[in-house]
Amino acid sequence: MDVINVIINTVQNISITSILDIIVVSYIFYKIYMLMNETRAEQLLKGILLIILLIPISSLLHLTTLNWILNKTLTIGVLSFVIIFQPEIRKALEHIGRSAFTDKHIFEDEEKADKIITEIVNAVENLSKSRTGALIVIEQATGLGDVIATGNHLDSAISAALLENIFVVNTPLHDGATIIRNDRIAAAGCFLPLTNNNDINKQLGTRHRAAIGISEISDALTIVVSEETGIISLAVSGNLTRYYTKDKLKDVLIKIIESRNSKKETYKEKVKSWLRKADNN
Secondary structure: OHHHHHHHHHHHOOOHHHHHHHHHHHHHHHHHHHHHOOOHHHHHHHHHHHHHHHHHHHHHOOOHHHHHHHHHHHHHHHHHHHHHOHHHHHHHHHHHHHHHOOOOOHHHOHHHHHHHHHHHHHHHHHHHHOOOOEEEEEOOOOOOHHHHOOOEEEEEEOOHHHHHHHOOOOOOOOOOEEEEEOOEEEEEEEOOOOOOOOOOOOOOOHHHHHHHHHHHHOOOEEEEEOOOOOOEEEEEOOEEEOOOOHHHHHHHHHHHHHHHHHOOOOHHHHHHHHHHHHHHO
């Protein structure tokens, strides 16, 4: 009866503020889990939770040495978590920033978006046919000002002819990334961060590693044309899919951009689904 009375008193003392507090905290933990899901951070978090669980058990069983080791490991582990997974933490904070503050984007105009994407895919198709290496980054919600600063400022209208000319071999701008911001070519010859993922195909070169790298720290859409094979690839959210045709590339880019503009929560799932379908076709 005492237990029942305690439960009744607890329920009676719960205020609307307490309920709101529980909902907010639950939502925050849910979002943290979703951001960590299927990442290296998820595995480390499971290890930390296991250590936390073992500490009271070892104390209860009077395993003094084990308890001391686990306590010291936990102290060091939390600090190591922040240092080792700095990229994931940064990505999570950027995701929160994108969700909370979204500015109007030029790609919200469907007609203008279609025209821009058409110019890009036409250039990519011609570059592929001539086996000219290319790296084109389409900025979305995450600002790429720091990347643009590493290259040569252009602020030019987007055209297939200009994009093809930028990547002509042995010209000053060909060996870097070209950044598309809204309806302009913002800069060319830019440096991108390389991915640290060691699981990607060893046959992929620096352009592909750079494309994956920028997609890991931003929501940019990155198109790669292989200099050796002419194969067209697309990097989105740390995933690289290959063997695109002009029409398939345009279809996927338009779908991703339209889905982002709709601001639906299923954006990531839809993108992954389209990339899988494009990879299988």
